[in-house]
Amino acid sequence: MWTKPYGRTGKNVSVISFGGMRFPEPANIAKSAELVLYAHAKGINYFDTAPYYCEDKSEDIMGAAFKQMPRSSFYCSSKCGEADGAVFRASIESSLKRLNVEQIDFFHIWCLVHPTDWEARKKGGAVAAALKAKEEGLIGHVVTSAHLNGTDIGKVVDEGTVEGLTIGYNALNFPFRGEALEAASRAKVGVVTMNPLGGGLIPNNAARLEFLKGPNDASVVEAALRFNVSQPAITSALVGFANTQQIDEAVSAVANFKPYPPQHIEQLKAHIRGSFDGFCTGCGYCLPCPSEVPIPRLMEAFNCSLLDQGDASLLSRLSDHWGVGPDAALACTECGLCEGRCTQHLPIRDRLKHIGTLKQ
Ligand code: SF4
Ligand code: SF4
DSSP states (O other): OOEEEOTTSSOEEESEEEETTOOSOTTOHHHHHHHHHHHHHTTOOEEEOOTTHHHHTHHHHHHHHHTTSOGGGOEEEEEEOOOBHHHHHHHHHHHHHHHTOSOEEEEEEEEEOSTTHHHHHHHHBHHHHHHHHHHTTSEEEEEEEEOSOHHHHHHHHHHSOOSEEEEEOOTTTHHHHHHHHHHHHHHTOEEEEEOTTGGGHHHHTTTTTGGGOOTTOSSHHHHHHHHHHTSTTOOEEEEEOOSHHHHHHHHHHHTTOOOOOHHHHHHHHHHHHHHOTTOOOOOOTTOOOTTOOOHHHHHHHHHHHHHHTOHHHHHHIIIIIIOOOGGGGGGOOOOOHHHHHOTTOOOHHHHHHHHHHOOO
16 A cells, blocks of 8 residues: 655555544444454555544444554554543543553544634643643644634644644545645645545536546546545545445555646646536635624535535535534625625525525
């Protein structure tokens, strides 16, 4: 398996990594652990989990698999989203036990959703607790996972505390995260991308996204993974595997693969931008909104409904990815300022009205 250096940590991580959030039968720990072992045998060496994933069984599943894997052959990652330092510390200790390891290689200050979240984690003691655990050797590297826009992620990275980032990045949402990748490159921090397949949107809309496929790509999924891992700033694409076929497909996407050259990536980006009329590109020029409506987040979620013509994906995008509900749209007073600034001339007010009518 092709590996890349994870920032300046000295660790080399497989370009496809295992996300432990989609085990189909999490109550069956032994059977689920077999999937982890299968991926490990295929060369995947980075395994990501967290408390609460898969009915709170994901860490136990990983731990059951880790017991059967030589410790020097894999890296593990877990997370805590608490701001309180004491609670954060207890969470690290619990994850260590459940994962059956003496050190968690990458520990995430989990889920920065609002621009104020990083300051809150510092104020509450979580960041200090993470750094202390690192000093004691309980964790290898302090990293973070964020759903912020690129600029806000960049500010966190530039502070220099974290050695890695886990962010959502794929062929559909890349305009939202360009600045984050630039900041990561500048600070030499590793980047693991979650949702490289758009949380299922890409395989579910394969016909519409056929143009992603080059002559050497076997499928749209393969092309989407290659788009991700070809970018120098991205260390690894984290795929939530539910079966061995998905592992095989992802592993074969990067086997004997030479990264797309930068011109090809830029051509793909231009094609994607040009192919979706009415898509929000995440540029952020519509902000600030006097009523503090999180316009780019709501419009990005609206992109999902344009793709599969449904509100269900819009709603799940809002709650699962952006951490906001449809009622965030109700704060709009229809002043129209944002539409005057929108680079894509989107009917933002109409879209917000529609979102505001939806029930979570
Ligand atoms: S129209 Fe609504 S969303 Fe746009 S700037 Fe005015 S209040 Fe904000
Ligand atoms: S200006 Fe338009 S395209 Fe850019 S983030 Fe705002 S709504 Fe999206």
